[in-house]
Amino acid sequence: MGDWYEKQTLGLLPERAARQWGPREALAFQGTRWTFAELDARVNAVAKGRRARRHRARRPNSAVWTVSLSAAAPDTVFAASRYGYLYRSDDGGDSWRKFWREFGEVSSILWVPR
Numbered sequence: 001m002g003d004w005y006e007k008q009t010l011g012l013l014p015e016r017a018a019r020q021w022g023p024r025e026a027l028a029f030q031g032t033r034w035t036f037a038e039l040d041a042r043v044n045a046v047a048k049g050r051r052a053r054r055h056r057a058r059r060p061n062s063a064v065w066t067v068s069l070s071a072a073a074p075d076t077v078f079a080a081s082r083y084g085y086l087y088r089s090d091d092g093g094d095s096w097r098k099f100w101r102e103f104g105e106v107s108s109i110l111w112v113p114r
Helices: 010-021 036-056
Strands: 025-029 032-035 064-070 073-081 086-089
Touching: 010 036, 025 036, 032 036
Parallel strands: none
Antiparallel strands: 025 032, 064 073, 073 086
């Protein structure tokens, strides 16, 4: 039996949004405004640079359940597994550091930069 929804990856969302709403405003932050098409182009440019370094990246060895990041510090990313492991990346996800403390179960993360 087939699924009632179209399966897609998170990475395809900017591309689909650019096709559907290209010239419309997608993001506005501190005076900078990007259309959906511009946002898709930026995402692709960053992804292209990261793929070139992917072989050196050390990823969390656990299924990531939730991710938290902030526009104020876009290179800092927190991720947590459902089983209580918490990770931090200070280079936009190229490498990860596991926190020593483990939690019982993590269902969400809220990170507010200072």
